[in-house]
Amino acid sequence: MAPGQPAVPAQGTPQGKHLGPPKNALFYDPRLRSVVVQVLLCAVILFFGWVIFDNVTDNLARNKITSGFGFLSAVAGFDISQTLIDYSISTSTNFRAFWVGLLNTLLIAALGIVLATVIGFVIGIGQLSNNWLIAKLSKGYVGIVRNIPLLLHLLFWYNAVLKALPDFRNSLLLPGGAYLNSRGLILPRATLSGHPELVLVALAVAIAIAIVLYTKAKRQRERSGKSIPVVLPSLFLIVALPLVTALVAVHATWTYPEIGRFNIRGGAEILPEFVALLIAISIYTAAFIAEVVRAGMLSVSKGQTEAAAAAGLRRGQILKLVVIPQASRVIIPPLTNQYLNLTKNSTLAVAIGYPDFVQIFTGTVLTSTGQAIEVVALTLAVYLVISLITSLAMNIYQARTRLVAR
Amino acid sequence: MKRSLNTMTIAATFALAMPALAAPTMAAGLLDQVKARGSVSCGSNGQLPGFGLPDAQGNWTGFDVDYCRAIAAAIFNDPTKVKFVALTAKDRFTALQSGDVDVLIRNTTWSSSRDSQLGLNAAGTNYYDGQGFIVRQSIKVNSALELNDASICVQQGTTTELNLADYFRANKMKLKSVAFAQLDEALKAYDSGRCDAFTADASALYSVRIKFSKPEEHVVLPEIISKEPLSSFVRHGDDQWFDVVKWVLFGMLNAEEYNVNKANLDEQMKSENPDIKRLLGTEGSYGEQLGLTKDWVYRIVKHVGNYGEVFERNLGPSSPLKVTRGLNALWTKGGIQIAPPVR
Known part of the structure; x- marks a missing residue:
């Protein structure tokens, strides 16, 4: 439509006058009609859901297939290669296995999201770099990585990690007493005594001080236009305070791993399955995040950058104060999608034997109990909840960073 | 997949x-x-x-x-x-x-x-x-009872996985199992050295041995740990x-x-x-x-x-x-x- 031409014909539209009062007012009442339609739709959906539920229970009962959630309290009786909480073959229940699997999935998702975001932002900004080499390398990364299916990434990293490392008899002894071999990375394990909880307290205090500093500096800047450096001092504080506390208040006894008959014994283990999955999923998702970031940066008009430069801001300040706040509005919704994808894609772990939620619960627990409907329903619910929480967190973040007109 | x-x-x-x-x-x-x-x-x-x-x-x-x-x-x-x-x-x-x-x-x-x-x-x-174990000859194991602390590859979702845990528990041995959803993935991991042993029904062990890169380097251990x-x-x-x-x-x-x-x-x-x-x-x-x-x-x-x-x-x-x-x-x-x- 040409500018200047109004969307609606200028002279008063004679809608009401021409149609006159409808013959059946009730039927044509838009509000009533929408309510009726919605009620009917809900009824149909509910009825459909009830039919499914009724059929399932009926069929299960007729075929004498056990149903219900009693299996959750039965002893699981299988081994899990990576457990973040206590889990024993002889006493832990299927419900415990549920939590073990869920935590393993959350671990991979959380670390994957952090890693993918960092790589993705670096590559995304790199694509817009004025440096020819950096720009081309970043573009090449995106072009290659996102066009290869994730499963192949996974198998590549898993087999690359496994094949490249020596077997445990020829383990590499790393400085500090850690071992690296095809069974994973085995680190010395620390047994803490003294007051380890004080370190957490110190960390909390340091973060609180940093927040106070930051708010003060911001207020100062808005009032007087002078900025005080806060980032480096805060970081220093956050690292140094817990560290000093640890040195003073905590006494650590180190158990060093040693070569046993079959494996490196003692020590904390990082499985190759975990590493392969983390690398593959982060690198893969980072390629998509890079594109999201690039699109977001490009969405900020060049005039903004030029105006900021004319106002005397430095390059870093332009990025931090002008470009990123505006770009983040465009970046966050698709970024949320990528986070959700990453979490859901982590179910491919089954291909390489990482004990994630699907592997443990929808795999072993399902087959050892045979209660497919309950297990699959719980699995769907778990991923739904994880995804909804991720979306919620991102929505809250977006609401806080929304452009506020002043 | x-x-x-x-x-x-x-x-x-x-x-x-x-x-x-x-x-x-x-x-x-x-x-x-x-x-x-x-x-x-x-x-x-x-x-x-x-x-x-x-x-x-x-x-x-x-x-x-x-x-x-x-x-x-x-x-x-x-x-x-x-x-x-x-x-x-x-x-x-x-x-x-x-x-x-x-x-x-x-x-x-x-x-x-x-x-x-x-x-x-x-x-x-x-x-x-019945369930058995297959190992590389080079690790010089003659009995499943010597597998304490060994890494064992297994296919998940089978009675095999449960028997394995039972056997190690009964003999007070420490188990490090690595479970794979697919038989082929479990075998590949064993063949590439991720595990010391692979466990499955004895019939399957004979059957999978012919898939390995060097079948003659693997032996099936004598113990049968379950009836299947x-x-x-x-x-x-x-x-x-x-x-x-x-x-x-x-x-x-x-x-x-x-x-x-x-x-x-x-x-x-x-x-x-x-x-x-x-x-x-x-x-x-x-x-x-x-x-x-x-x-x-x-x-x-x-x-x-x-x-x-x-x-x-x-x-x-x-x-x-x-x-x-x-x-x-x-x-x-x-x-x-x-x-x-x-x-």
Whole structure:
């Protein structure tokens, strides 16, 4: 439509006058009609859901297939290669296995999201770099990585990690007493005594001080236009305070791993399955995040950058104060999608034997109990909840960073 | 790859929820449905040489596969009227429960919970197996009891995984298991050195050894840590179909016992031995009583062979697997395979 031409014909539209009062007012009442339609739709959906539920229970009962959630309290009786909480073959229940699997999935998702975001932002900004080499390398990364299916990434990293490392008899002894071999990375394990909880307290205090500093500096800047450096001092504080506390208040006894008959014994283990999955999923998702970031940066008009430069801001300040706040509005919704994808894609772990939620619960627990409907329903619910929480967190973040007109 | 298998579990779950698919046994008996459809749908292992494996042309071969073919031969006089569905350990029971397959013959262990709470019936043990370990010769292990602290690769979703945990627990050994959803992935990990040992049913160990890059460098340890009667399974609630699946196996076993084989089949049709006459249907109407024809065993032996022939062809010394009969020899020859009489 040409500018200047109004969307609606200028002279008063004679809608009401021409149609006159409808013959059946009730039927044509838009509000009533929408309510009726919605009620009917809900009824149909509910009825459909009830039919499914009724059929399932009926069929299960007729075929004498056990149903219900009693299996959750039965002893699981299988081994899990990576457990973040206590889990024993002889006493832990299927419900415990549920939590073990869920935590393993959350671990991979959380670390994957952090890693993918960092790589993705670096590559995304790199694509817009004025440096020819950096720009081309970043573009090449995106072009290659996102066009290869994730499963192949996974198998590549898993087999690359496994094949490249020596077997445990020829383990590499790393400085500090850690071992690296095809069974994973085995680190010395620390047994803490003294007051380890004080370190957490110190960390909390340091973060609180940093927040106070930051708010003060911001207020100062808005009032007087002078900025005080806060980032480096805060970081220093956050690292140094817990560290000093640890040195003073905590006494650590180190158990060093040693070569046993079959494996490196003692020590904390990082499985190759975990590493392969983390690398593959982060690198893969980072390629998509890079594109999201690039699109977001490009969405900020060049005039903004030029105006900021004319106002005397430095390059870093332009990025931090002008470009990123505006770009983040465009970046966050698709970024949320990528986070959700990453979490859901982590179910491919089954291909390489990482004990994630699907592997443990929808795999072993399902087959050892045979209660497919309950297990699959719980699995769907778990991923739904994880995804909804991720979306919620991102929505809250977006609401806080929304452009506020002043 | 794994994605599609999970999808299959979920799809099968939903199939269980749908009214149309959920009541496959109600209208007519499954045997009549199969006859009307013109083929048997058989859940099989698609990855295990010797038991169930499609070749490059899509022809299925194996010991379990031949059991399916024998059912088709008995019903249709044509062993090719089988639709094979490759199932993973994880998906197999759901596929059978939801009516996706008519019978599950996929090296599946008969246990009390599978017989009861899954709503299934085990319809006869076609192979008596037990769980064992395979290790590289170079690690110099002579007994499974020496595997304390060893990493062990295992296929998940099997009784194997549970037996493994039980065995280590019972012998107070420390277990480091690595579970894979797919047999092939577990084997690849073992072959590449991720694990010291691989555990599975002994039959499967012989079968997978030929897949390794250097088969002669691997040994199967002597311990058998469990009993695994591998059986066919059908759904609860259709006794006629249950009988058919059960008796096809018994027919094959009886045929071996009475020395009825592919070569002498037509000669044996003239036999005066009353056992053979009843078996081959030249006397009585035992086949009809099962819902089949008089000559059901004749059809099975003609197209597929007796139990011994099927064993020999797929697993025995003339096959790449070279498994000895052991427990699976007939009861008359020192084994425990025995079939009730046809009479």
